[in-house]
Amino acid sequence: MRSLGETAILSTSQNSVSNSQSSSQPVYMNYVLISALVAFALAQSIKVFITWYREHRWDPKRFIGSGGMPSSHSATVTALAIAVGLQDDLGGSTFATALILACIVMYDATGVRLQAGRQAEVLNQIVYELPAEHPLAESMPLHELLGHTPPQVIAGGLLGMMTSTIIYLISHSGNNA
Incomplete structure (x- = not known):
């Protein structure tokens, strides 16, 4: 029978082994990072097409520019937070940190940056x-x-949620078989 201290040490060493194994994946397999980057790229691409639709001209600067519909900042941080929550559990401190970061970024986009x-x-x-x-x-x-109007931030947030959820389902579909 193990003592409480031995159980805690064993549990801590098992967690660090599982954390080191999950962090040894190559960067292109990092689901959280991929979700955030894809959400950003999608939001920026959508801005180019919206500009083309509204103004009947291609504006490649919209790929890297700020502002507009949807908010790429919101899409990125929301995808990051949702991906962390799906991967590491919604009850963890990592998800809480990512969620607070997302809220601050989205608040700032509609507040200080918009003004x-x-x-x-x-x-x-x-x-x-x-x-x-x-x-x-x-x-x-x-x-x-x-900055962004509230509808632009909401659209970016929804895009981020959908992106990270779809990528999660695709990347984890082979694990269920």
């Missing part, structure tokens, strides 16, 4: 109306698409 974009829009209008001889009249315009 900074609106301020940039107003400042650009003021500079545009300056007389030509004013020293700021020739300045470069500020970037206006910084």
